[in-house]
Amino acid sequence: MEEQVEFQPAYAMLTLSLAAGEAVRVEPGAMVAQENVTMETKSSGGFFKGLKKMAFGGESFFLNTFTGGAGGGWISLAPSAPGDLAWFDVQPGRQLFIQSGSFMASTSNVQTDTQFQGLKGAFSGESMFFIRAYTEDGMPGRVYYNSYGAIKAIPVQQGQTVTVDTGHVVAFEDTLQYQIGKVGGMKSFMFGGEGLVMNFSGQGTIWIQTRNLSGLASILIPFIPTSN
Structure with a gap:
């Protein structure tokens, strides 16, 4: 499989050969264009896994599998929101x-399900669940993920603690541990304009996004007409 990414970082589009x-x-909804590929729609990881992802992870119940036809083919993908994309093996x-x-x-051997991030996630303004990606066939698998805004990788070393706003986390490795907390005291939390954060430690990489969809929504809400 070969990848080509165009129009980064604001309107990234991925083409897979x-x-x-x-x-x-x-x-x-991610497919933009394609040539000489077939499509099959299945529940994501089986009925119960797909239902769990839809209910708790904010993902679709179904995934589309695109397969190259005789002689090969290509497919172009793009996220719904303006932003960037990247991949991880x-x-x-x-x-x-x-x-x-x-x-x-993802490649066809990647499995996905949901991972609960703790009760504090309910107050973060974001989902309480992460999508967990892994393989079970003894082979590496590639995952493609997208962001709202540009993506930046932040390496974390042993002895460090890196703090990221919950709305700016895109992905992180399983070698990292995290705790959900707040910046400063209760007064800062209530009136400082910052929500809950994730404090990462261990050794691995976090990928963050430069914009926050929840922040955009809060700006737009006052301008949305309401019926009397």
Whole structure:
């Protein structure tokens, strides 16, 4: 599989070249254009896993599998919101955690389900669940994820603590631990304009986005007409 990314970082689009019989799983609505590929729609990881992802992870119940036809084909993908995209190779026995709504596609051997982020997540303004991506066939798998705004990778070393606003987390490696908390005291939390944050420690990489969809929504709400 070959990748080509265009129009980064504001309006990124990913084009995958598929050999004959090569397949990629895609979140519904992400396909922009394609040539000589077939599509099959299935529940994501089976009925109960798909239902759990839809109810708690903010993802679709179904995933579309696109397979290269005879002689190969290609498919172009793009996220719904303006922003960037990237990919990560999940090694056997490892996991990648992705913020709800940021999963876009994966190779056919990648499995996904949901991971609860704790009760404090209910007050963060974001989803309480992350998407967990992993493989079970002993082979690495590639995950494609998207952001609102540009993506920046932040490496975390042993002994460090890196704090990220919950609305700006896109993905992180399973070698990291985190705690959800607030910046400053209660007064700062209530009146300082900042919500809950994630404090990461361990050793691994966090990927963050430069914009926050919840922040955009809060700006737009006062301008939305309401009926009397």
